[in-house]
Amino acid sequence: MDERAALSFLGDRLPHAGDDAAVVDGQVLTTDMLHETTDFPDGTTRYTAGWRSVGASLSDVAAMGAEATAAVAVYAAPEFDDSDLGEFVAGASDVCEAVGAEYVGGDLDESREFTAATTALGRTDAPVARSGASPGEVVCVTGTLGRTGAALRLFESGETERANDLFRFEPRVAAGRELAPYATAMMDSSDGLARSLHQLAEASDCGFSVERSALPVDESVREVADGEAEVRELAVFFGEDFELAFTVPERELSAIRSESPTPVSVVGEVTESGVEMDGEELPDRGYTHGGE
Amino acid sequence: MDERAALSFLGDRLPHAGDDAAVVDGQVLTTDMLHETTDFPDGTTRYTAGWRSVGASLSDVAAMGAEATAAVAVYAAPEFDDSDLGEFVAGASDVCEAVGAEYVGGDLDESREFTAATTALGRTDAPVARSGASPGEVVCVTGTLGRTGAALRLFESGETERANDLFRFEPRVAAGRELAPYATAMMDSSDGLARSLHQLAEASDCGFSVERSALPVDESVREVADGEAEVRELAVFFGEDFELAFTVPERELSAIRSESPTPVSVVGEVTESGVEMDGEELPDRGYTHGGE
16 A cells, blocks of 8 residues: 555544544644654754654644644654754744644654654644535635745755755644634645645545635745746645645635734635646645655 | 663753653643564564554553543554554554543554554643652552563564563553552653662652562563573563552552552552662663663
8 A cells, every 4th residue: 555545544444534633522633753864854953853843743733723732752863962852852842832832742762764753732622624615615725835845955955054944834823723713624735735635625525726826835936946837846736835725715714814823825716526726637646755 | 872861851851751741731641652673573463563552652641640532653664554554553442442542543654664653642630740759658560560571582482472462561541540549659660660660769859678579570471581580680670561650658558459450569668768679779770672
């Protein structure tokens, strides 16, 4: 099985799987694992790694429309250097502080490769699932798209300070909380916008029609991309931007825009079926870990 | 830094670190990582691996005297085989069910080595820390000691079915809940009894005097051990048995014995300082991962 088939296999067995996080008695729980070879390019500081890995789990809490309360991590490495470990903990603590959560530690483990396994805890009485979108609603994203793709190019070209800055995203917890009362379906864009739209379409049994020109492409993408095709690749497919993709009735847009602390862009509308961009089918593909 | 120095380094930076689990607003959160090369000997089934890895986190919830509510895991492997994955999920689900918690899934990740990163969530309004033991109290353990050491010998000799049985411990959540109102300090024995006593002594600023003859050595230990020295090694130092080690005033013993669903053995008493067995200093060492 590939990873997608395996996730589907799990979804059939576990009633709570299939959303960005599980919800048990109002507690939101989600876990992720990131590896040096696939997730942290050469030049990624341990501070950025701590921020980003814990941030990925906090983003899943945000996608449920929940408050973030705490996070833990397992820091696994071939050896424990106090500077590296201190930087990781500082990054993990700072990203938690940025969203009002508390970093409460975790565990250490010897591992051949630097690996971070992170878990975030949140709380909500009204989680937003992926399954509530209806035709006629609009589909929106928070913030900008393509930042992570641009960061990877900057790591490759040695501009590591700028790349690290772009890599440290702010999990959209505050926005998710404000959007939750209005959003009919929501998830984070960790696998890219295209893949997120396909996942929302499948969960909600609907389609999407989005406009390329409406996408909030991050300004860093245009700096690094070689032509419009690459801009599209980084903004639409690359993913790992950890923005929120969500659907709402159009009449709620003004309320959302005034309440969300992060800018919201309408990128298209919910349709009966099919996922299209500018009238053409949008492939269900994203960034695949492992460099395929 | 070695792992102990690194944990101490973390403890200085994170106010919630240092107990078996962190507690935030009555929610108990703990995370662990287990690897094939260090934690799952040849012959360990994926069912046992799922049970044991999730069980290790549930044991930390038990050590806080908390109710266990949910668990998640990241299953990381070079490839995803549906039989392996199904077995892992079944083991993870079954150990949760055994303690009244719910296994709610998690994530998948490609990794060079089979690795399980597990997180358990619990709830308590009165967590039991490691720091409350006082001289004059007694020190007790639940269940029996040495089972995991015996299991490793059985894996080595090819008796894998019996070894798998011994490897699937029951996390002491129910016992921990009953002991919590009485216990002055508690932790799980995942690093072995000797190490646990030293950790309790350090956290409580006390000492211990235990009797070798009072230890509840698992019957499997005598079957596999070659002489009394090896029995002692497996029961006292080996660890990974995930029993609870705790202190209580002696007058509470009859209440504890009638309420704990797991047998409780008094193994010694709390002293002013020093950790001794049969009047001799008990070394602060345990099972070190990685085969040192």
